[in-house]
Amino acid sequence: MLTTHDFRSLADRIEIEALGGEFTDAVMMRDFDRLAALFADDGVLRIPDAGIELAGRAEFQTGMRRMQDAWDYFVQHTHPGVIEIDGDTASGRAHICEFGRLRNGSSHLNYAIYHDRYRRTAEGWRFTERVYEIRYLDNSPLAGSPPGENGLGVDVSAVHLHG
Template structure:
């Protein structure tokens, strides 16, 4: 299959957006999320015990939730991107080791299911939903 330069560029820009999200969260650069999501984005992290709502709600949740961890790494891979003009959908694997203050490591495996839109300033995530794959070393009572 031959792909156009625009399609290749769109795919690379969306891949960069996914990586930018990982770096922003792992570096706790909450303002960077404004350049990753649309202002009216809907974000649902309930599959991993998180919040659901707009970007401000998610930023507040992340600040509070990640305060328990000294290090996190959001490792994203195997994105399946479907382009449709100025819109796209995607499903991306994420392996997320998270180190507690005491050194214990929680491993979270999930998929990000996204809807992307092209804006005047580039591609942005308009909707994001997590799908849980696994928890390992989950400290929460069962």
Template structure:
């Protein structure tokens, strides 16, 4: 029981580190959150299905035109499959600020679910699969919706 509580804390910390890595645009840290064989599926919002390195490159390009982002994750349900495997489902909200540098802010909001598979590695818990599931969007340009 004590080990499972420690594992839950480490997994929750990993999910929060993901948000911070995105908002800081710290792509090396982003890549370290995933196992070497990780598969990320961001097709629900028009993104690719890729490994962590390719996804980091995609996200770097996708966020380059944004003036700021804030990713949050909450209501995470974690279920263990033995000692070294787990599944998690988390609600996430993403706020993005776009618009011309000198113009008014356009604040965009996205709600989604992350469906994750995690694995304990020598470096600690890592995401080995992450799938985005679209929930809601507000104030996105028609081309994005």
């Protein structure tokens, strides 16, 4: 039989995992207010390989906007990793695949890990720290493009929509 503690632990894990999904969705939708709200007031985002450190919600919101404005297009996928809960704090990892083209014309494909720390707040679980570690990087030109740049890439006139 599940205890109240078991249900609390399950709910915590679901909420923490959802936090990672919210982060990726907010990045993809360029929703910088929502993105900043996913961090505790004293939260920090670190991308050591790029020399980036954003501390606090206000800095995070403007810094993420600047970083996203550098991209012509950008796609990020998050895959859940581990979560270890210790009362009102937790740590975990999320596995990332992202690609895109910067406005300067260079391409970027990488696989990375977010090393995360979380804290339970009055608003729910929030990031206190996200450290981005790139494990694989490919700067070869990407073969594709966003829809509309070169059409859909599909001859839709050949598609039959009715019987």
